[in-house]
Amino acid sequence: MQPYIKHTSIAALMDRSNVDTDQIIPKNFMKKVERTGFGINLFHNWRYLADNITPNPEFELNKPAFQGAKILVAGENFGCGSSREHAPWAIADYGFNTVISTSFADIFYSNCFKNSILPIIVTDEQLAALMAEISANEGVEFTVDLEAQKVTTPGGLSISFEVDAFRKESLLDGLDDIAWTLKHEEQISAYENAQKKRLPWLWPSA
Amino acid sequence: MTRTMYEKIWDANLVHEPEAGSPLLFVDRHLMHEVTSPQAFEGLRLQNRKVRNVHSILGTIDHCVPTKDRFNIVDVIAKKQVETMTANCEENDINLYGMDSKQNGVIHIVVPEHGFVHPGMVVCCGDSHTATHGAFGALAFGIGTSEVEHVMATQTLQQKKAKTMLVKVEGKLPAFSTAKDIALAIIAKTGTAGGTGYVMEFAGNTITDLTMEGRMTLCNMAIEAGARAGLVAPDQVTFDYLEGKEFAPKGEDWPVAVEYWKSLVSDQGAEFDAVIELKAEDIAPQVSWGTSPEQVISVTGVVPSPSDFTNEVKSQACANALKYMALDAGQKITDIHIDVVFIGSCTNGRIEDFRAAAELLKGKKVAAGVQAFAVPGSFPVKVQAEKEGLDKIFLDAGWEWRDPGCSMCLAMNGDELEDGQRSASTSNRNFEGRQGKGGRTHLVSPAMAAAASVAGHFVDIRDWK
Numbered sequence: 001m002q003p004y005i006k007h008t009s010i011a012a013l014m015d016r017s018n019v020d021t022d023q024i025i026p027k028n029f030m031k032k033v034e035r036t037g038f039g040i041n042l043f044h045n046w047r048y049l050a051d052n053i054t055p056n057p058e059f060e061l062n063k064p065a066f067q068g069a070k071i072l073v074a075g076e077n078f079g080c081g082s083s084r085e086h087a088p089w090a091i092a093d094y095g096f097n098t099v100i101s102t103s104f105a106d107i108f109y110s111n112c113f114k115n116s117i118l119p120i121i122v123t124d125e126q127l128a129a130l131m132a133e134i135s136a137n138e139g140v141e142f143t144v145d146l147e148a149q150k151v152t153t154p155g156g157l158s159i160s161f162e163v164d165a166f167r168k169e170s171l172l173d174g175l176d177d178i179a180w181t182l183k184h185e186e187q188i189s190a191y192e193n194a195q196k197k198r199l200p201w202l203w204p205s206a
Numbered sequence: 207m208t209r210t211m212y213e214k215i216w217d218a219n220l221v222h223e224p225e226a227g228s229p230l231l232f233v234d235r236h237l238m239h240e241v242t243s244p245q246a247f248e249g250l251r252l253q254n255r256k257v258r259n260v261h262s263i264l265g266t267i268d269h270c271v272p273t274k275d276r277f278n279i280v281d282v283i284a285k286k287q288v289e290t291m292t293a294n295c296e297e298n299d300i301n302l303y304g305m306d307s308k309q310n311g312v313i314h315i316v317v318p319e320h321g322f323v324h325p326g327m328v329v330c331c332g333d334s335h336t337a338t339h340g341a342f343g344a345l346a347f348g349i350g351t352s353e354v355e356h357v358m359a360t361q362t363l364q365q366k367k368a369k370t371m372l373v374k375v376e377g378k379l380p381a382f383s384t385a386k387d388i389a390l391a392i393i394a395k396t397g398t399a400g401g402t403g404y405v406m407e408f409a410g411n412t413i414t415d416l417t418m419e420g421r422m423t424l425c426n427m428a429i430e431a432g433a434r435a436g437l438v439a440p441d442q443v444t445f446d447y448l449e450g451k452e453f454a455p456k457g458e459d460w461p462v463a464v465e466y467w468k469s470l471v472s473d474q475g476a477e478f479d480a481v482i483e484l485k486a487e488d489i490a491p492q493v494s495w496g497t498s499p500e501q502v503i504s505v506t507g508v509v510p511s512p513s514d515f516t517n518e519v520k521s522q523a524c525a526n527a528l529k530y531m532a533l534d535a536g537q538k539i540t541d542i543h544i545d546v547v548f549i550g551s552c553t554n555g556r557i558e559d560f561r562a563a564a565e566l567l568k569g570k571k572v573a574a575g576v577q578a579f580a581v582p583g584s585f586p587v588k589v590q591a592e593k594e595g596l597d598k599i600f601l602d603a604g605w606e607w608r609d610p611g612c613s614m615c616l617a618m619n620g621d622e623l624e625d626g627q628r629s630a631s632t633s634n635r636n637f638e639g640r641q642g643k644g645g646r647t648h649l650v651s652p653a654m655a656a657a658a659s660v661a662g663h664f665v666d667i668r669d670w671k
Binding site: 080110 | 230234241336348351353359364366616618635637
């Protein structure tokens with residue numbers, strides 16, 4: 001996994017709540033056996049007109065000012081619904097590495113960390129202030145510093161955010177979390193051996 | 207110290223809690239389907255890692271399967287997903303109820319049919335509706351594909367402990383109200399984010415009166431309330447359902463297992479982080495009117511207006527939904543006309559669901575211009591329904607009687623709404639475009655869907671003839 005490094009990037013505004021993973025990547029585009037190439041279909045049904053090719057000029061992310069954005073600022077309960085990791089794959093493939101909202105659905109939130117995406121939870125007031133700054137100056141660049149757990153803006157906002165220490169470390173270092181878990185092989189084997197005695201019917205008979 | 211059922215399952219499955227890092231939770235059962243697993247197998251191959259406990263996995267093919275002419279998968283990429291799943295399971299010696307198995311069907315229908323999930327287990331699957339298996343008192347939740355790979359390689363998940371919420375429903379359900387209506391009523395109360403960060407335990411005499419099928423329908427939709435998982439305490443109903451099934455404990459193991467399962471229920475006086483209560487008497491048949499499962503109202507109600515919501519976000523969501531759904535505020539729910547009716551899915555694709563629908567369809571005909579199709583959740587459900595003659599009732603009423611699959615719940619297999627079409631659907635999500643781009647979905651119970659197919663619009667089945 002790619003390490004997450006401090007960056008200053010365009011922040012795109014998506015003033016919608018309950019953006020579900022069916023919107024992030026509609027099911028017609030999940031039929032792939034690879035992890036890549038989903039970006040072109042990110043928000044497909046909102047992003048393109050009926051011909052499925054022409055960008056919908058009404059859709060916020062199609063605004064010229066938001067092109068090249070790495071930060072997505074969106075309304076509450078982002079990523080609800082289906083567990084599809086295709087959603088964060090599409091977000092990362094499109095070019096975002098940070099999503100800021102007041103809340104995220106659980107599965108989406110943990111999927112982000114597996115894909116070098118930082119989901120940042122802020123308060124209602126902080127979100128309103130970030131959104132207002134983008135609205136007033138589309139194309140504005142925010143700075144995200146995971147090390148310091150801080151988002152700063154040219155308008156003078158400085159927002160501290162919480163993130164689990166282990167997830168933070170994993171993102172910063174680009175850790176392979178399977179490798180991390182396998183360092184605990186001894187404990188896993190011990191658990192399995194104990195379970196074979198405790199609940200023997202769960203294991204194939206030798 | 208008293209503990210909730212969630213805390214007991216957590217404690218029993220905790221492998222290790224390092225000082226720095228993440229707790230590791232042992233995974234007892236891993237369920238698999240063709241859409242969210244191929245990249246995980248590829249990940250294992252690239253790292254030269256092996257599947258740790260093959261016996262913990264059960265797979266099926268369900269999302270991409272056509273429900274008519276099922277072996278003729280026209281979509282080339284869908285076909286590749288099916289072939290990849292089959293090959294991956296063969297290569298790793300994984301138990302797969304594949305395309306040509308008589309046991310094939312929707313993963314969350316198939317797994318309980320074989321008694322593969324027991325109380326107290328930690329169960330996961332690359333599918334949010336894994337919550338279904340909470341009906342057995344198992345901690346069951348959806349994961350992403352990276353975690354699917356993690357479970358295959360390590361048999362564990364890096365997990366943070368969730369908060370607990372008790373959802374208590376007491377009293378006798380009104381006639382024709384079902385577990386689906388309870389689920390929708392709960393989500394209407396909590397909102398789709400109300401359960402975020404929580405594991406919900408459903409309790410109260412209304413819940414214990416439910417059959418296993420009903421409990422599965424209820425837990426299935428815990429995810430639509432945002433909950434990590436839903437749980438129902440195991441009891442005699444659970445044990446009777448499991449006894450004798452293929453993967454259930456046998457012989458002298460059985461009484462030992464039952465004793466263990468009984469010990470898992472929440473202790474008297476155990477504390478929950480949140481409690482909500484509903485009265486069963488208040489739960490009339492429900493219909494969703496919007497584009498989120500929280501946008502739900504009783505069949506006797508009217509479509510709300512944005513001004514009915516004091517919360518600005520919900521008010522805006524209502525306005526957006528009315529526009530997408532082409533509905534007017536104040537319109538009676540029973541005046542909403544539908545084009546397509548779908549009965550099936552991991553929410554309502556079990557035998558009980560087809561019985562309830564058939565009861566209303568007997569001697570009736572589908573309204574002119576309405577297309578209606580029934581998709582049993584699995585081949586065993588289909589066979590059982592046919593044994594009972596339910597297929598005849600559906601066919602005589604002008605319904606199509608299809609083969610199993612996820613079908614129009616998420617419309618990946620070619621069964622989908624056309625732009626602007628409106629459905630009465632027994633599935634779980636009414637998101638924009640979920641059943642086809644521009645399609646408009648109303649979530650209901652099987653009986654409500656059946657009646658709507660005959661009337662051509664929603665009806666209050668309690669006084670419908």
